[in-house]
Amino acid sequence: MKLFEMALTPNCKRVNIFLNELGVELEHVHVDVRGGENLTADFAQKSLNGKVPTLQLDEHTFICESMAICRYFDETTPSESSLFGDSPLERARVEMWNRIIEWDGLLPAFQAFRNISGVYQDRENCIPAWGEESKLRVEKFLPKLAQQLTASTFIVGDKLTVADISAWILVLFCESRLELPVQQQYPTIAAWYQLLASRPAFA
Ligand SMILES: N[C@@H](CCC(=O)N[C@@H](CS)C(=O)NCC(=O)O)C(=O)O
Numbered sequence: 001m002k003l004f005e006m007a008l009t010p011n012c013k014r015v016n017i018f019l020n021e022l023g024v025e026l027e028h029v030h031v032d033v034r035g036g037e038n039l040t041a042d043f044a045q046k047s048l049n050g051k052v053p054t055l056q057l058d059e060h061t062f063i064c065e066s067m068a069i070c071r072y073f074d075e076t077t078p079s080e081s082s083l084f085g086d087s088p089l090e091r092a093r094v095e096m097w098n099r100i101i102e103w104d105g106l107l108p109a110f111q112a113f114r115n116i117s118g119v120y121q122d123r124e125n126c127i128p129a130w131g132e133e134s135k136l137r138v139e140k141f142l143p144k145l146a147q148q149l150t151a152s153t154f155i156v157g158d159k160l161t162v163a164d165i166s167a168w169i170l171v172l173f174c175e176s177r178l179e180l181p182v183q184q185q186y187p188t189i190a191a192w193y194q195l196l197a198s199r200p201a202f203a
Helices: 008-022 041-046 066-076 088-117 128-151 162-177 187-197
Strands: 004-005 026-032 054-058 063-064
Touching: 004 008, 041 054, 063 066, 063 162, 066 162, 088 128, 088 162, 128 162, 128 187, 162 187
Parallel strands: 004 026
Antiparallel strands: 004 054, 054 063
């Protein structure tokens, strides 16, 4: 089993934190995404979306998409509690929050970075105005996250779930790539962020 990744990219970090929380160890294969290694015909054979992370299970079986990879390990790793939730209601809440964080937070944040910085201009048309608009959309989403963390220690109830991992990556990305001082602006997010940062899996 191998994980094709570029460890510093946000989706790879998201999967690696998930694997750390479960205590899963596997072989990691570096893919030079910035250099375009993921755009080669060889990588296209492995990864349906042509991106990292991509998991290889055996010679012919590959899984891409971060959440698909996390779900695979959630179901195959014995654990007392699932990071996707333990009851029908909890699973629905985790799914709801995780999707909202992905669609209203991570996606616009990535679009903002890609279009403003032009980091992938070798493979897509970068439109700076779309990047600025996407950044505004992330800024509009953050109060919703802050509000939720006023009501509970974690995003869903009183234990860590995959929704926390996705949101933690969002905050890290906003601060490191979009120059948005999220923790300074939102004390409830800062307290939760530091609580997660103290877990070994997030180190
Ligand atoms: N929806 C995918 C997105 C994966 C993704 O965008 N990966 C980035 C790194 S974080 C990548 O491979 N980018 C290279 C490219 O777009 O060419 C997931 O959740 O895994």
